[in-house]
Amino acid sequence: MALKKEETSDDFAKVEDNNDARRVYAAISFVVVLIVIGLPLWWETTDVYRVPLPYSRIAALDSLDVTLAMNISITTLDAARGDKLIEDLKDILKTSKLFQFTFRALPLEKKHFALAHSPEGLESGSFHPRKSGELFLLEVPGLTRFTPNHVMVGLKRTVYFSSEATAVKLSEVLELLLLREKSLRQMVAAMTTPTETDQDRSGRRRMPAAEEYDIMMTVVNPEPEKLQIDWDLPEAVQDYLEPFLYELSPLAGYTVKSQWLYFVTLNVQPKLVIDTSGFGHQHYALAEDLLPQIITPLEKKLASRVSRNPCLNFVVYIPPCEAAPLHIYTRQGVRVKGGVDAFLSPRWGGIVIHNPSHMVCHNSSVPEPKEYSPDTVAIMGVFLAQLRLLMGIPELEGISRVGQLPLSTVSLRQWEFDSLLRMRTLEQLTSAKLTLQSLSQLLGKISNIVINDAVGNSIYQVVDCVERAAHLLKIGQLDEAFNESKKAFLSAEAAFTDPSLLALLYFPDDQKYAVYIPLFLPVMIPVVMSLKNICAWFSGRMCSKHKLKKE
Numbered sequence: 001m002a003l004k005k006e007e008t009s010d011d012f013a014k015v016e017d018n019n020d021a022r023r024v025y026a027a028i029s030f031v032v033v034l035i036v037i038g039l040p041l042w043w044e045t046t047d048v049y050r051v052p053l054p055y056s057r058i059a060a061l062d063s064l065d066v067t068l069a070m071n072i073s074i075t076t077l078d079a080a081r082g083d084k085l086i087e088d089l090k091d092i093l094k095t096s097k098l099f100q101f102t103f104r105a106l107p108l109e110k111k112h113f114a115l116a117h118s119p120e121g122l123e124s125g126s127f128h129p130r131k132s133g134e135l136f137l138l139e140v141p142g143l144t145r146f147t148p149n150h151v152m153v154g155l156k157r158t159v160y161f162s163s164e165a166t167a168v169k170l171s172e173v174l175e176l177l178l179l180r181e182k183s184l185r186q187m188v189a190a191m192t193t194p195t196e197t198d199q200d201r202s203g204r205r206r207m208p209a210a211e212e213y214d215i216m217m218t219v220v221n222p223e224p225e226k227l228q229i230d231w232d233l234p235e236a237v238q239d240y241l242e243p244f245l246y247e248l249s250p251l252a253g254y255t256v257k258s259q260w261l262y263f264v265t266l267n268v269q270p271k272l273v274i275d276t277s278g279f280g281h282q283h284y285a286l287a288e289d290l291l292p293q294i295i296t297p298l299e300k301k302l303a304s305r306v307s308r309n310p311c312l313n314f315v316v317y318i319p320p321c322e323a324a325p326l327h328i329y330t331r332q333g334v335r336v337k338g339g340v341d342a343f344l345s346p347r348w349g350g351i352v353i354h355n356p357s358h359m360v361c362h363n364s365s366v367p368e369p370k371e372y373s374p375d376t377v378a379i380m381g382v383f384l385a386q387l388r389l390l391m392g393i394p395e396l397e398g399i400s401r402v403g404q405l406p407l408s409t410v411s412l413r414q415w416e417f418d419s420l421l422r423m424r425t426l427e428q429l430t431s432a433k434l435t436l437q438s439l440s441q442l443l444g445k446i447s448n449i450v451i452n453d454a455v456g457n458s459i460y461q462v463v464d465c466v467e468r469a470a471h472l473l474k475i476g477q478l479d480e481a482f483n484e485s486k487k488a489f490l491s492a493e494a495a496f497t498d499p500s501l502l503a504l505l506y507f508p509d510d511q512k513y514a515v516y517i518p519l520f521l522p523v524m525i526p527v528v529m530s531l532k533n534i535c536a537w538f539s540g541r542m543c544s545k546h547k548l549k550k551e
Contacts, residue, residue, distance in 0.1 A: 092171045157414050183203060
């Protein structure tokens with residue numbers, strides 16, 4: 001009987017031991033499922049997807065050296081004079097922080113001047129540089145016979161100078177008109193530190209870089225029931241504006257729109273002025289101080305905000321006969337020079353006041369509405385001049401004894417286009433770098449912003465394009481550098497404005513934990529507490545095995 005009782009207690013102990021083992025193994029399975037498998041799976045599925053970014057390369061862009069290589073060829077009749085001019089120009093321009101000049105002397109035979117009886121005749125020669133960014137300085141014997149100027153800037157990439165021109169005068173033309181280094185540096189500094197640096201007058205009125213611009217042509221007729229305008233506006237745009245925009249098309253795209261506004265006034269009260277010359281003529285004077293008050297109410301009617309592209313507004317205002325002629329007067333009480341009543345608003349556009357003729361308004365034999373045909377050449381000429389200023393085309397300012405050959409067609413001078421290329425390249429490079437650095441700081445500080453593959457690829461493309469553009473500028477490849485800077489600019493804008501960056505900003509990490517902890521905590525507490533029993537069970541098993549070995 002004792003043996004049977006002993007066997008029964010041993011069986012009971014084995015059953016209890018097996019039950020404990022099953023409970024422990026069940027607890028271990030819960031631990032494995034929840035902690036080993038569940039937690040990593042939860043962490044992986046709730047983790048924000050972020051493509052690794054080249055933060056070090058982005059930071060290095062701030063110290064990227066951007067230097068513009070400039071090849072200048074000089075031709076003189078006397079080789080010694082040419083060498084002296086090159087040495088003097090090198091000495092004057094050695095302080096440049098933006099350009100790296102390379103001068104070389106080229107021979108030119110006198111037969112090239114045989115058929116040229118004026119500077120305009122030299123434009124048909126085959127010696128002009130064809131590569132963007134290069135310049136050719138050509139000495140023309142007897143240049144003062146055709147012009148009082150010592151230097152004439154051609155339509156292509158050539159500057160003609162007389163035998164009396166000095167290196168100082170040529171350097172002024174290079175610095176103030178053709179290269180405009182000071183303006184370029186001010187533009188970059190104003191973009192980098194906008195609160196500390198201001199741009200020059202040209203930079204303040206120039207439109208910022210964009211992929212495409214809208215050009216809105218508007219004709220304002222306040223009293224159509226009295227004055228009917230007979231003007232083919234689409235034909236005027238096609239004849240004058242489209243050829244000019246075609247030459248600007250490598251820089252950006254342009255979309256021209258037109259509209260007619262009726263029963264719209266200027267919302268200002270001009271002053272009646274009586275002519276004291278004895279003829280009894282009278283006109284209305286619009287003070288220069290009132291011009292800003294015209295744009296604000298007029299802009300509400302222009303419908304220029306139907307597109308996300310920057311818009312240039314060109315407005316033709318035709319006063320009614322009762323308020324004509326209307327002329328603009330300066331703050332000094334003097335009528336504006338040139339006989340053209342127009343003004344320019346920086347980064348907005350321009351307005352032309354085109355008065356109907358005296359014959360139309362005072363012809364009592366013609367019933368109302370009277371018909372009037374505006375002067376297309378005068379109006380479009382003003383708009384083209386304003387467009388040149390708004391796009392940043394440099395103008396000849398204050399250099400004595402320096403002139404430029406007049407344009408015979410609606411076109412750009414080649415050196416003007418090169419100047420635009422340099423300006424847009426630096427502007428787009430600087431904008432891309434600043435946008436990329438701002439985005440890098442934002443993504444580094446906010447860890448729950450999604451960085452998908454598209455955004456990551458755009459950021460890598462920006463870095464690559466900026467580095468390639470800087471290299472191309474350094475070796476004098478201006479066209480290719482502009483293309484790379486444009487890619488960098490557009491990619492940076494696309495990455496910065498990508499909608500996916502805002503996907504999880506409304507759900508930060510603290511809210512994520514606040515949502516999931518109440519779900520997991522009640523389940524995890526028993527599992528965590530069972531770890532103590534698991535450890536105790538395994539330690540008991542180890543102790544019992546150790547005792548058996550000793551026995």
